[in-house]
Amino acid sequence: MSDIIRRDPRAEWIARNRLHPLHAAMQPVQHSWMGPNGVIRKNVHGVGFIGPNGIKRIDRSGAQQGGAAKRTAAVEVQLPLHQVAAPAFYINVVPDMVGGRLSSHDRDLLGLARQLAGSDGAVLAVVFGEHKENAFATAGVDRLLVLEGHAFDGYSPEQRVQGLRAVDNQFNPRHWLLPDSRSGGGELGRRFAASLNERPATRVWQIKGEQCIGRAGAGQQDVARPLPRLILAAAECADPVSDTRHEVLPVELSTALARSLPRIEDLGAVAVDPAAIPMAEAEFIFSGGNGVKDWALFHQTAAALGATEGASRVAVDDGFMARDRQVGASGTWVTARVYVAVGISGAIQHLQGIGACDKVVAINLDPGCDMIKRADLSVIGDSAAILQALIAAVEAYRHGAKRDAA
Template sequence: MNQILRRDPRAEWIARNRLHPLHGSLQPQQATWQGPSGVVRKNPHAVGFMGPNGIRRIDRSGAQQGGNLRRIAQAEPQLPLRSIPAPTFLVAVVPDLVGGRLTSHDRDLLGLARQLAGEEGAVLAIVFGEHKEPAFDTAGVDRLLTLSGAQYNGYAPEQRVQALQTADTEFNPRYWLMPDSHDGGGELGRRLAARLGERPATRIWQLKDGWCQGRAGAGQHDLTQPLPRFILAAAECAEPVDDARHEALPVTLACPVARTLGRIEDAGAVAVDPAAIPMAEAEFILSGGNGVKDWPLFHQVAVSLGATEGASRVAVDDGFMTRERQVGASGTWVTARVYVAVGISGAIQHLQGIGACDKVIAINQDPACDMVKRADLSVIGDSTALLQALMNAVNAWRRGAERNAA
């Protein structure tokens, strides 16, 4: 039988963080307490309890190392449910949903919408096409309008503006919020505002007392103006919602959306070499560090995954990667949707550089390194064997997809 005590870094971090919702459940049981009569009582099941024969109870479950806390640490905190059955007004939000999921920019935008909604209003999220987001409720959405159909697939701004105009006529939201981004929200918001004869406030990063502040002059100055109906917000415009769950009730349009004769034809996505994408704009990064022993295999895996290559400072200093591929505070700050760190221990400068990444996957042999603690998913093992297995799995999946297509 394996007697090795395995650590859970996430459970240990929760036990140290008093502000975490699961902090109390990970604390050791109280050994002694004073009853109402003044008698001091002892817990015979507590670790370290001294019995009448002088023998101290020993913990053999691994609780002191966090070994038996994995099940508790993985439990989701039960946030209170907030219900608004009859809202006084609506705040409409159109998230980008890059890859079918809410981005960090979208969550900041929903946090800003919650500020505008207050206690009497409700947040209406409008989504186009199929999505993969399961957590609209914890993001602050009270009503969810899903507009599906082939006419909304791909780049179809004219048809989407027509649908949003129909939603504006039917729901009459008090405010419209869209992300001022390159992923479609900035263009769609400007098109809709022009269609409705409104003048939007762009690059907004703060709201206060009926006024809004936005970036101007190439980001060097702040422009303060009265709060308009259309708001195109910048990233980090507000804190995401994390204190309650919302209903996210599905709603529909009573009137069908009129089909428009599109003047724009979407010819599909253009193939782009991942190596030519700048690090700051890459959505999927495979980054290597000192733990990578087979760099030719690392490059092959990056090509198979279609990922942009990155590296730690140690790998760059050793000559395995060029300087423009260095990730971190002393290199490039990245905002990838998925960041895979192979053999990177996680120096503080590197962790600062990946702070804005949505999902971090760590491949490392040290389960106690800082990168494993930061990662959303960790795989402990030899990097060469894991990279080879990953490439084999990707190639097998592609061969199966080609056979099914044929």
């Protein structure tokens, strides 16, 4: 068995969340603490282990425990299963599914749908095309409807609205929830509302009873209105589901979708220079810090990956990157789906600036730095060697894709 310690981000999050029902079970046993008079107290009953003959032993070196004193075993948490055999009503959710996976905005939307569904309703997620997501169960999805076909590939708002109309006729949901985002949910929701001749609630960030509150006036004002049937919710509209798992039963349309000639033709994606994308809007950021010694290799790697370049404050102050590339509380707050930090130790201002990023990858020599603790994936080693290997892997992948296409 490997001696590499594997992190469990979910278990760590539960251990920090005091409101989670499994919080107490994730807390480590306290062996020592400071008394009211300043003297360190020790729990003598919490030290040691039970030997093969049933006698408790104390091993200060940890050799007889196989190094257990230096290692914390991962706790497997089995969440309770929430089942809805015969739903009284449906709450339909249409996530953006950028890259075929649920984003943080999508999970917030599913958390809001879970609140509206209660114990009698079911959350029905409507997904277009193939997806790569395998965590619908822990995101709060009770029923899953996948609408497949070439008609839904690329930019196809007319076909998607037609598919949603068919879903609406069959399931007659109490509410429709779509993300009010620039990834497609905002436009699709408004088109769908126009086809239903209904007025949606937009930029909703809170729901109280039969009232919803949305942002207005360039985000400076709140507007309260009665809860409509179609809701376009903003990010952080609710807490994502974390304390239950769900069935994710597949459902299908009872009737085939009618084919129609679209008035909009998708001609494919337009190539955009990553350097021209504003930092706050970039989906993939490749950021460098004080640990980068070969900046020419750093720029080459960013170009090979097609990523937008960023930097820490130290790299900007040293003149290696422009001021508008600085990431952090004193620079730009970013919301990238993937953020790669090369040679960045992780100052508190920098960690605040990347707090909304979905996935963080850290490349660093110091396994104990704060960026490694924050990262979802860590690579320990010399940045120059890792970047060269990364460029070689990207070129091999692209050449293999070209051969397969030929």
